[in-house]
Amino acid sequence: MLLEARDIEKSYGTGAGAVRVLSGVSFRAAAGESVALTGESGSGKSTLLHLCAGLDRPDAGEIRIDGQALGALDDRGRAALRRDRIGLVFQQFNLIPSLPVAANLSFQARLAGRQDAAWCAALAERLGLEGLLRRYPEQLSGGQQQRVAIGRALAARPRLILADEPTGNLDEATGDAVLALMLELVSETGAGLVMVTHSARLAARLDRRLHLSGGRIA
Numbered sequence: 001m002l003l004e005a006r007d008i009e010k011s012y013g014t015g016a017g018a019v020r021v022l023s024g025v026s027f028r029a030a031a032g033e034s035v036a037l038t039g040e041s042g043s044g045k046s047t048l049l050h051l052c053a054g055l056d057r058p059d060a061g062e063i064r065i066d067g068q069a070l071g072a073l074d075d076r077g078r079a080a081l082r083r084d085r086i087g088l089v090f091q092q093f094n095l096i097p098s099l100p101v102a103a104n105l106s107f108q109a110r111l112a113g114r115q116d117a118a119w120c121a122a123l124a125e126r127l128g129l130e131g132l133l134r135r136y137p138e139q140l141s142g143g144q145q146q147r148v149a150i151g152r153a154l155a156a157r158p159r160l161i162l163a164d165e166p167t168g169n170l171d172e173a174t175g176d177a178v179l180a181l182m183l184e185l186v187s188e189t190g191a192g193l194v195m196v197t198h199s200a201r202l203a204a205r206l207d208r209r210l211h212l213s214g215g216r217i218a
Contacts, residue, residue, distance in 0.1 A: 001064075002160055002192040003029040003052060008061035010047055021047050022058070023215040031159070034186050034193040036203035039212035045196045046091075046164050048212070052194065053088055053162050054078035065160060083111050087153030087191075089163040093145045095137040095152075102133040104148050109156040116155075123151040126181050128174070142169045150178055154185055161185070163195040167202065179205060 010022040021044045029035045039045050050056045052063055054070045055078075063070045065085060070078060082088065087108070095104050105124060109115045124130050127147040137145055146169040153161060161182060167175030179202055186193050195206065203209050211218045 001028050002031040002033075002066060003194065004062075004064040005048070005052060006062045008048065008051060008063065009059045010044070010051065010056075011059055021215055022051075025061075025212070025215070025217055027210055027217060029160075029192045029194050031192055032186060032190045033208065034183060034195070034206040036206040036209045037194060037196045037212065038198070038200070038203055038209060043212040044215050045212055049090075049162050049164050049194065049196055053086060054082060083108065085159040087156065087158035087161040089150050089153045089161070089166040091164050091168065093137070093149040095145055095148055097137050100134050100136055101129060101140070101148050104137065105129070105133075105151045105155055108152055112156045114156050116157075119157070120151075120155050123154055123181075127151050127178070143171070143174070146170060147174070147178070150182075154182065157185070157189055157191070159191055161191055161193045161195075163193065165196055165198065167197075167199075175202070 006026050008022050008025040011018040011020045025048060037045050037048065051058050054073070057071065065081060068081065073081065096107065099107065106115055106120050109120070124133060127150065129147055129151065132140065132144060140148070150166055163182070167178055170178060182193055185191055197203050
């Protein structure tokens with residue numbers, strides 16, 4: 001099993017006291033499987049994805065990736081796991097402003113020691129970025145930056161792709177093409193995909209759908 005989350009609890013403190021976001025959430029995602037995570041705004045989808053990426057720690061429960069318990073890793077260990085095994089596509093693009101598109105695309109692949117110029121070129125073509133490779137992030141639209149962020153996540157051929165509304169800034173046709181590319185990578189490499197989406201149409205294209213409601217999987 002590629003990703004396992006068991007009995008995950010998470011609360012955040014507010015001026016009015018603690019607000020529980022996740023209450024005993026458990027799910028699995030196998031290698032080569034695509035899973036859609038749906039739910040209303042505030043249901044905890046993004047929080048769960050951040051926990052699975054090791055960007056935050058649960059209050060209780062355990063998350064394992066390839067059998068490795070995230071709770072047993074320190075900050076450096078979790079960063080290394082993200083670098084080597086996980087492709088992240090979050091709503092904040094987090095592109096490096098001082099690097100052109102071509103270098104942003106290959107950035108994680110270089111860090112992971114898996115840079116493949118031919119694969120990066122193919123990604124740029126599939127994502128419609130060929131004519132933008134020398135531009136800098138500030139010269140791109142929001143949709144273009146989103147495509148670069150998606151390409152960067154896929155360039156290292158990760159074991160696990162965690163995507164939070166990856167098509168949210170894209171028109172329908174481009175969004176469909178991006179999802180097809182991610183599903184193609186899952187099929188070709190045996191990667192796993194967990195994708196947060198509000199779109200029932202896109203969710204239906206994935207292997208399985210999990211719905212979060214009231215901090216639990218309904």
